[in-house]
């Protein structure tokens with residue numbers, strides 16, 4: 024009876040200790056911080072009709088309170104919007120809103136997002152150079168050649184400065200991951216979320232029109248980008264045309280507080296959010312240690328219980344001997 028009470032108390036104590044430790048390592052280890060000079064909201068032009076953080080050129084215009092139109096819906100246009108300073112965070116999340124639309128039926132070519140070592144150099148990768156160094160994500164609305172998948176197509180490429188984006192086959196030689204999705208002529212602006220965890224993963228997801236829920240598009244595992252990159256948005260039209268509008272950009276750094284404490288830099292996603300690999304090991308070690316301690320306590324308790332029983336009998340026999 025005493026033994027069963029003892030073991031049940033130990034069990035309760037153990038479960039409390041274990042659950043406490045699970046709660047003690049929540050997602051609070053991850054902290055987001057806004058990077059204002061790499062974000063952009065209307066009004067886009069301030070301080071004497073200029074923007075101190077972003078520059079734009081070629082066919083691009085800013086409608087001060089509404090949109091940045093990378094290209095108008097006119098033939099053979101290119102335009103660009105680039106950050107003036109690079110993003111230098113190890114891990115980051117960029118959300119931007121865009122709208123692609125026009126009244127015509129022959130629509131293209133699309134626009135691209137870049138995180139690259141160089142900036143504002145014009146070329147044939149949706150208005151940027153084809154051999155860029157860093158990340159390019161293409162929102163391609165016009166199939167330049169035949170494929171086994173449908174368009175519009177969202178595709179990602181990581182360039183090393185030599186690899187070329189070939190627009191004639193829609194980047195088929197250089198694209199790593201892609202998905203097909205309806206990305207133009209939506210009722211509401213579309214949001215895109217790009218999350219980069221250094222040397223670990225790059226995820227791209229988009230909202231599905233008015234529901235505003237994110238749908239996963241692509242993931243590049245073990246993605247490795249240059250240490251810093253300028254943020255760029257470029258677009259182009261040919262015979263096919265569209266208005267390519269950027270509406271807002273929000274850039275956040277992702278700071279893993281645990282990184283600083285341990286020097287462990289590798290972090291990844293789990294069902295409970297983004298945690299460090301070291302943290303995950305610690306969680307299992309703590310649980311194992313507690314189970315071992317608990318087991319030893321149960322054994323000790325059992326031994327003490329046996330010894331107590333034995334002492335009682337021994338005392339009785341001594342008493343018996345005394346009187347005997």
Ligand SMILES: [Ca+2]
Nearest residue numbers: 163165167193
């Ligand atoms: Ca294309």
